[in-house]
Amino acid sequence: MSASKVTRIEGARSKVTWEDAWRLLHCYGAPPDDVEELRQMIAGPAEIHAAVSRRLQELRNRCVMSRKQAAQATGLTPSKVEYIERPESTVTWEDAERLLRCYRASASVGEEIRRKITEASRTGWWHSFRxxxxxxxxxxxxxxxxxxxxxxxxxxxxxxxxxxxxxxxxxxxxxxxxxxxxxxxxxxxxxxxxxxxxxxxxxxxxxxxxxxxxxxxxxxxxxxxxxxxxxxxxxxxxxxxxxxxxxxxxxxxxxxxxxxxxxxxxxxxxxxxxxxxxxxxxxxxxxxxxxxxxxxxxxxxxxxxxxxxxxxxxxxxx
Known part of the structure; x- marks a missing residue:
C-alpha cells in the first residue's frame, strides 16, 4: 500500500474498504475487539442482520411451523433455515423472500425486511462522521x-x-x-x-x-x-x-x-x-x-x- 493511500484512508472524509482496514489493523497489531468494532463500522451493522433473522423466526413461529416444514415448503434445507435465524447470519433477499411467501407475510412486512437487508449491505451512514x-x-x-x-x-x-x-x-x-x-x-x-x-x-x-x-x-x-x-x-x-x-x-x-x-x-x-x-x-x-x-x-x-x-x-x- 502506498504512503499516499494511507494518508487518504486517514482523512476525515474518506471511505475505507474492509480489505484496506484489515491490512492496516494487522500491521498495527490491533487487538481482536478493536478489529471487530471497526469491521462492524465499515462492513455494515450486524444489528440489522440480527433484527431480520429474529423477524423471520417470529413469522415462522406465528405460523406454528417447524424449521423442517419451512424448509420443505421453500426448497431450502433445515440447516439453511436454522442458519438464517441465527443472529450472526447474513440473510439474502432471495432466501428471505422465499420464507416470507411461505409464511404468508404481508406486503408491508416484506418491504420492511427488504429495506433492512438493503440497508445492511451499505456502509453505515455515520461512517462520514468517524x-x-x-x-x-x-x-x-x-x-x-x-x-x-x-x-x-x-x-x-x-x-x-x-x-x-x-x-x-x-x-x-x-x-x-x-x-x-x-x-x-x-x-x-x-x-x-x-x-x-x-x-x-x-x-x-x-x-x-x-x-x-x-x-x-x-x-x-x-x-x-x-x-x-x-x-x-x-x-x-x-x-x-x-x-x-x-x-x-x-x-x-x-x-x-x-x-x-x-x-x-x-x-x-x-x-x-x-x-x-x-x-x-x-x-x-x-x-x-x-x-x-x-x-x-x-x-x-x-x-x-x-x-x-x-x-x-x-x-x-x-
Whole structure:
C-alpha cells in the first residue's frame, strides 16, 4: 500500500474498504475487539442482520411451523433455515423472500425486511462522521437504526433525542471546553442526523426526564425558550411521549442516563447505559433489561401523564 493511500484512508472524509482496514489493523497489531468494532463500522451493522433473522423466526413461529416444514415448503434445507435465524447470519433477499411467501407475510412486512437487508449491505451512514465518533458509539447508532421503540431516562437534562442543536452545543462547550468549535459543530450535526433518522422512521420514543431538567439553565434564557418551543412541537407528535419525573423519590432516582431499545416485536430489548463521555455498555441480558424496564415503568406511573407536557411548559423560561 502506498504512503499516499494511507494518508487518504486517514482523512476525515474518506471511505475505507474492509480489505484496506484489515491490512492496516494487522500491521498495527490491533487487538481482536478493536478489529471487530471497526469491521462492524465499515462492513455494515450486524444489528440489522440480527433484527431480520429474529423477524423471520417470529413469522415462522406465528405460523406454528417447524424449521423442517419451512424448509420443505421453500426448497431450502433445515440447516439453511436454522442458519438464517441465527443472529450472526447474513440473510439474502432471495432466501428471505422465499420464507416470507411461505409464511404468508404481508406486503408491508416484506418491504420492511427488504429495506433492512438493503440497508445492511451499505456502509453505515455515520461512517462520514468517524472524525468525531468514538468506535464504541457505532454499535449504539446501528441499534437505533433498527429500533421500533426507544425509552430513555435522563436525570438532570433534557434527553438527547429531544434537544435542539444549540442546547447540545452549549452542553458540549461547557463539558468539553478543550474541543475545537469545529469538532463540536460536527458532533452537533451527528446528533441532529440521528434525531432526524429516528423521528422519520416508524420508531416510537418515550422519554422521561428528571424534575429539574426543564429548569436547568443551559446556554442562556433565549436558548432555553427555543428549546421549550422545540419540546412543545415534539410533544404534539403521536410517536413521541414525554414525561417529567416527580420531585420525590422514585425508582430511577439514583440511575444515570439509560436507554432501552426494542428492535422487533417479541425480541429482547437491548439495554444501553451511557457511563460518561467516553464509553457505553450495550447488553441484552434479560435480568438487566427487566430491572431497568421495571424501574422505568414504576417511574412512568408516578410521573406526569404524557399529555401534560404542554401544560408543564407554560411559564417556563417565558
Amino acid at each position: 472524525d468525531v465518533i468514538p468506535v464504541w458509539m457505532s454499535k449504539t447508532i446501528a441499534t437505533e437504526g433498527v429500533a421500533e421503540r426507544i425509552r430513555e431516562w435522563h436525570p438532570t437534562l433534557i434527553p438527547p433525542m429531544l434537544r435542539t442543536g444549540a442546547y447540545q452545543e452549549a452542553i458540549w462547550h461547557t463539558m468539553s471546553p478543550d474541543q475545537s468549535p469545529e469538532k463540536i459543530s460536527r458532533r452537533v450535526e451527528l446528533l441532529l442526523e440521528r434525531q432526524r433518522r429516528v423521528l422519520e422512521s416508524s420508531c416510537t420514543i418515550w422519554e422521561i426526564m428528571g424534575a429539574g431538567a426543564l429548569e436547568t439553565l443551559v446556554g442562556g434564557e433565549e436558548l432555553m425558550r427555543e428549546q421549550i418551543a422545540h419540546l412543545r412541537a415534539l410533544g404534539q407528535r403521536p410517536d413521541v411521549r414525554v414525561q417529567v419525573a416527580p420531585r420525590g423519590l422514585h425508582p430511577l432516582s439514583t440511575t444515570p442516563p439509560v436507554r432501552l431499545l426494542r428492535t422487533g416485536a417479541g425480541s429482547p430489548d437491548q439495554f444501553v447505559l451511557a457511563q460518561g463521555a467516553d464509553r457505553a455498555e450495550i447488553s441484552d441480558r434479560k435480568e438487566m433489561v427487566d430491572q431497568y424496564m421495571a424501574d422505568m415503568n414504576g417511574t412512568a406511573v408516578l410521573a406526569s401523564r404524557p399529555g401534560a407536557l404542554l401544560e408543564q411548559l407554560e411559564g417556563i423560561w417565558a
